[in-house]
Amino acid sequence: MDERYTDKELPSWLLKGQDYEPAADRDGFVTRTFLQLSGMLAQLRFDGAGRSVHAPHVAMELCCVLACIILTSLATNFLFVCVMLAIMLVRACMLPARVLGRFARVTLAAATLTLLVMLPAVLVGQPRSAITLATKALVCTGMVMETALTTPAAELTAALRTLRVPSVAILTLELTLRSIADLGTVALKVLEALRLRSVGKNDRKASSMGGVGGVVFVKAAHLSQQTYDAMRCRCFTGTYDVGHDMGERHRVANAACLGMLAALLLLFFCLEGMV
Amino acid sequence: MHIPENYLSPQTCGVFGVAMVPILVHATRKVRAEVPAEKIPLIGVAAAFSFLSMMFNIPIPGGTTGHAVCGTLIAILFGPWAAVLAVSAALVIQALLFGDGGVLALGANCFNIAFVLPMVGFGVYSWVRDRTSNDLLAAGVGSYVGLNAAALCTAIEFGIQPMLFHDAAGQALYCPYPLSVSVPAMMLGHLTMWGAAEVLFTVGILAFLKNAAPSFGIETGTATSKSTIVPAVILLAVLALATPLGLIAEGDAWGEWGAEDLAQMVGYEPAGFSGWEWGAIMPDYTLAGLPDFVAYILSAVIGIALLVLVFRLIGLGRRTQPDFG
Numbered sequence: 001m002d003e004r005y006t007d008k009e010l011p012s013w014l015l016k017g018q019d020y021e022p023a024a025d026r027d028g029f030v031t032r033t034f035l036q037l038s039g040m041l042a043q044l045r046f047d048g049a050g051r052s053v054h055a056p057h058v059a060m061e062l063c064c065v066l067a068c069i070i071l072t073s074l075a076t077n078f079l080f081v082c083v084m085l086a087i088m089l090v091r092a093c094m095l096p097a098r099v100l101g102r103f104a105r106v107t108l109a110a111a112t113l114t115l116l117v118m119l120p121a122v123l124v125g126q127p128r129s130a131i132t133l134a135t136k137a138l139v140c141t142g143m144v145m146e147t148a149l150t151t152p153a154a155e156l157t158a159a160l161r162t163l164r165v166p167s168v169a170i171l172t173l174e175l176t177l178r179s180i181a182d183l184g185t186v187a188l189k190v191l192e193a194l195r196l197r198s199v200g201k202n203d204r205k206a207s208s209m210g211g212v213g214g215v216v217f218v219k220a221a222h223l224s225q226q227t228y229d230a231m232r233c234r235c236f237t238g239t240y241d242v243g244h245d246m247g248e249r250h251r252v253a254n255a256a257c258l259g260m261l262a263a264l265l266l267l268f269f270c271l272e273g274m275v
Numbered sequence: 276m277h278i279p280e281n282y283l284s285p286q287t288c289g290v291f292g293v294a295m296v297p298i299l300v301h302a303t304r305k306v307r308a309e310v311p312a313e314k315i316p317l318i319g320v321a322a323a324f325s326f327l328s329m330m331f332n333i334p335i336p337g338g339t340t341g342h343a344v345c346g347t348l349i350a351i352l353f354g355p356w357a358a359v360l361a362v363s364a365a366l367v368i369q370a371l372l373f374g375d376g377g378v379l380a381l382g383a384n385c386f387n388i389a390f391v392l393p394m395v396g397f398g399v400y401s402w403v404r405d406r407t408s409n410d411l412l413a414a415g416v417g418s419y420v421g422l423n424a425a426a427l428c429t430a431i432e433f434g435i436q437p438m439l440f441h442d443a444a445g446q447a448l449y450c451p452y453p454l455s456v457s458v459p460a461m462m463l464g465h466l467t468m469w470g471a472a473e474v475l476f477t478v479g480i481l482a483f484l485k486n487a488a489p490s491f492g493i494e495t496g497t498a499t500s501k502s503t504i505v506p507a508v509i510l511l512a513v514l515a516l517a518t519p520l521g522l523i524a525e526g527d528a529w530g531e532w533g534a535e536d537l538a539q540m541v542g543y544e545p546a547g548f549s550g551w552e553w554g555a556i557m558p559d560y561t562l563a564g565l566p567d568f569v570a571y572i573l574s575a576v577i578g579i580a581l582l583v584l585v586f587r588l589i590g591l592g593r594r595t596q597p598d599f600g
Contacts, residue, residue, distance in 0.1 A: 079562050086573055089580030093587070101591050104584070131556060271564065 029209075034191050041184045056253035058155045059162035064261050065147050069140045071264060077271040078128075081135050083264075088142040099149040106145050111138035153177050179223060186219045187212060276341065276429050276461075277329075277369070278384055280377030281548045282450045283432060284440045291432075292382030298390055299363065305356035312590050314353065317491060319586025320507050321349040322361035323579040327514045328476050329369065330560065330575060332521040333468055341469035342521075343476040344388055344425070347396030347418035351410075351481065352492035358393035364585055368578055374555030383432055387425045396421025410485075411478050418477035419470045423462065426469075430454075430461035440547070448547040483510060515575040519568035 055061065072084045095103055114137040118130035148156075157174050161167065190212045310318065325345045332340040350358035363385045369375040376384045400417030404410060434454030437447035452460070484491045487506035560574035561567055 077564065078556070079564050082557065082562060082573060082577070086576045086580065089577060089584065093580050093583045097587065097591060100584075100587055104588055127554065135556075 031195075034188065034195075037184050037188050037191070041181060041188070054253055055150075055250075056257040057159075057250040058151055059159040060250070060254045060257050061147055061151070062156075062159050062163065064257050065143050067261055068143055068264065071268050072136055072139050075136075075268065075271070078132055078135075080268055080271050081132065081139060083267065084139045084143075085135060088139050088146070091146050092142060095146065095149065103142070103145045103149055107138055107142045110141040111135070113137075175227065179220065182223060183216050183220055187216050190215050276344070276384075276388060276426055276465075277366075277376035278380040278387075278429060278432065280379060280552045281545075282377070282436070283380050283383055284436060284449050284547065285379065286440075287432065287436070288377075288379045288382055290382075291386045295363075295382045295385050295390070298359065298386075302356040302359040302363075305354070306360055309354060310357055315590030316583065316587045317504075317507075318349070318353050318357050318361050319364075319583040319589075320504070320511065321345075321352055321357075322365050322582040322586065323511055324480060324514070325349060325362050326365040326368065326578045326582060327511070327518060327575060329365065329375070330518045330521050330571065330578075331472070333472050341464045341472075343469065343473040344392055344422060345418075345473070345476050345480065346388065346393040346425075347400060347414065347421045347473075348477045348480055350393035350397035351400055351414055351417075351477075352484070355393050355397040358397070359389050361582075361586075362389035362393065364582055365578070368581055370553070370555075372556055372577065372581075373560050373574055374553065374558040375560070378553040383429075387428045387432070391428050392421045392425035394421075395424040411482060414481050415474045415478045418473045422470055422473040423465050426461050426465035427458070430458040433457040433461070442546060446543055447545050449545055451543075451545055480510070511579060515572060515579060518575045519571045522567050522571060 056064075068084060068087075072081060075081055075084075092100075092103060111134045115130055115134040118133050121127070121129045154174070154177075157170050157177070160170050160173075194208050194212065306315070306318075325348075328343040328345045331342055333342060344362065346358050346362045349361045353361070366376060366381065366384050366389060370378050370381050370384070396417040398417075399420045400413045403416045404413035407413060431454065433450045433452060434457035436450040437453050440448040442448060450457070484507065488504070491507060557570065557574055557577075561570045562573070565573070
């Protein structure tokens with residue numbers, strides 16, 4: 001036992017009862033920001049685990065989805081829209097469970113909004129127009145979401161090269177995505193620190209959010225300098241060549257994708273009376 | 276067995292609509308409590324079986340057609356309350372998208388086909404299984420009795436309309452056939468061909484699932500895996516491709532005639548038939564410009580996909596409680 005103190009000589013603050021109850025504080029903004037950042041990072045860090053090994057190459061899939069959206073939008077025959085609806089729904093059935101909720105929310109929101117905008121058409125006795133447009137919105141949004149939710153961001157940006165998007169644009173996009181992920185992590189840690197340090201009522205919490213932004217900004221400056229230095233060390237000359245390889249393993253799936261697109265084109269032209 | 280629009284009075288539709296609300300609420304609570312979250316998507320697959328079996332029209336002499344329902348099958352696999360939800364979902368999609376069954380008559384259709392059929396069927400199945408220990412025999416008997424109980428309810432709902440709702444001249448405002456006509460007409464087909472079809476579908480699919488996917492139902496308690504889902508999906512695909520067989524049977528089911536056909540049969544068009552009617556996007560599973568057999572397959576694909584998606588989303592909504600034990 002420490003001989004410097006006896007019971008009678010304990011400091012008064014040590015003898016006080018531990019009955020401190022922190023006052024309630026409103027930290028909804030911090031919590032919501034925290035959750036939004038976490039959700040965004042989880043989406044960015046998605047590694048495409050739900051993507052089937054039998055799926056076509058991402059570039060091929062992007063081209064097919066784009067073609068299907070254009071055909072669906074141009075279709076004047078509701079029959080073609082129904083065929084696209086069936087294809088979209090079957091693909092949706094195979095989505096991984098963790099993205100299904102988001103898929104349903106976004107597609108239904110798009111269709112509902114379209115229906116609301118087209119409500120005057122229902123009132124003047126043209127309900128068919130409203131249903132056709134809402135179905136088209138559902139189909140197009142659904143197809144985009146299915147591709148976006150099952151493909152990692154890195155593969156999507158690589159596929160853009162195949163579509164002849166300039167390499168500097170792809171480089172900028174990839175660096176942006178990477179920075180969002182890294183800086184998002186920094187922001188999360190700083191927010192967590194702010195919450196942990198806010199015991200009881202903290203009136204300076206709102207002004208501390210400015211500090212969070214400042215820390216992230218300073219970190220961003222450091223990261224960009226480090227990225228530039230790394231690129232120079234690796235003899236970056238300004239060209240950014242993403243692989244053009246469509247992948248041997250995607251050959252069958254690519255062929256099936258092309259075949260389906262050809263069939264849909266034929267159906268479209270037949271139904272529009274062009275054949 | 277689907278009651279079309281304007282065959283029942285708005286009052287009758289209202290009564291059954293109100294009656295279905297507590298039934299559906301109770302069914303939802305029971306499914307949440309008794310069915311594991313991972314099995315809920317399989318209820319969607321089972322609902323798809325019910326949807327497909329209702330697309331196979333089977334004719335009987337006399338020119339009318341009918342169909343199986345497989346409600347007892349779902350009750351055996353997932354419990355009677357899950358069957359209420361699953362068949363209700365199938366009926367809603369049929370009414371809204373394909374015009375099979377009236378939208379106003381949805382409450383009555385759900386009461387007969389989604390509530391009476393699986394409840395009676397499961398009750399009889401349990402009683403027979405306890406005495407014979409033969410699952411397939413019990414399923415056959417249960418599905419037969421369940422289908423006929425639902426048909427009897429439908430016939431009674433049709434038959435009381437002329438008695439309760441008629442004009443000053445005595446002409447019926449809605450369904451014009453009294454009980455003395457509706458009950459024999461409905462029960463003849465269901466006691467014979469359509470009852471046999473219901474037994475065939477129920478016993479056949481149950482036997483297949485027992486062999487190929489034994490962990491499909493909730494009684495097994497085992498986790499769902501690809502080996503559970505793949506055989507069921509293959510069977511669904513085969514049935515979907517076979518749905519155009521339902522087109523071979525010409526003629527409408529009893530009580531599902533259009534206004535003009537009914538007017539020709541009874542000599543007048545009941546006044547209530549000029550009421551509101553829902554415009555389905557693919558009425559009678561057909562689309563203008565598409566061969567009927569292709570439209571049937573397309574309808575089957577859309578119906579199956581929607582049912583699977585709906586129940587997958589319902590399963591996602593179930594939050595798993597952490598086990599602190």
